[in-house]
Amino acid sequence: MRLVIQRVSSASVKVDDLIVSEIKTGLLILAGIEEADNTEDIDWLVKKVCQLRIFNDAEGVMNLSVQDIGGEMIVVSQFTLHASTKKGNRPSYIRAARPETAIPLYEQLVEAFTETLGKTIGTGVFGAHMDVSLVNDGPVTIILDSKNKE
Secondary structure (H helix, E strand, O other): OEEEEEEEEEEEEEEOOEEEEEEOOEEEEEEEOEOOOOHHHHHHHHHHHHHOOOEEOOOOOEEEOHHHHOOEEEEEEOHHHHOEOOOOOOOEOOOEOOHHHHHHHHHHHHHHHHHHHOOOOEEOOOOOOOEEEEEEEEEEEEEEEOOOOO
16 A cells, blocks of 8 residues: 655545545545555554654654644545556556455545544545645655555
């Protein structure tokens, strides 16, 4: 599972011109799920994301987590995070999980974030065309991959 984590001062997701999720300070997370992913990937990523110290403390040092600041979160499924551009110019998405695998894992990921943070997590609409807006604070953008833990 691959996550792109963006520290935001605001973010929203629109589907068919309707806002389906909106947050102020927190994290916008784009989640790419592959066929090999499972609950172990979810557990590792949720713990890592919720404890990432990427918010500024009183001295302006990135020393606080989303939990520490009581921040909000939106998680959007994005299969294109598993694009392979090795061959040709048209990306291949063969590693991206099919909906029958991806949807339950995406829902488990959102539920795990909900339980860990103790608050409702915003989402996109799986498989829909979405307009995602954000004000990236910093900018701070971090990529985590549960199959390549760096």
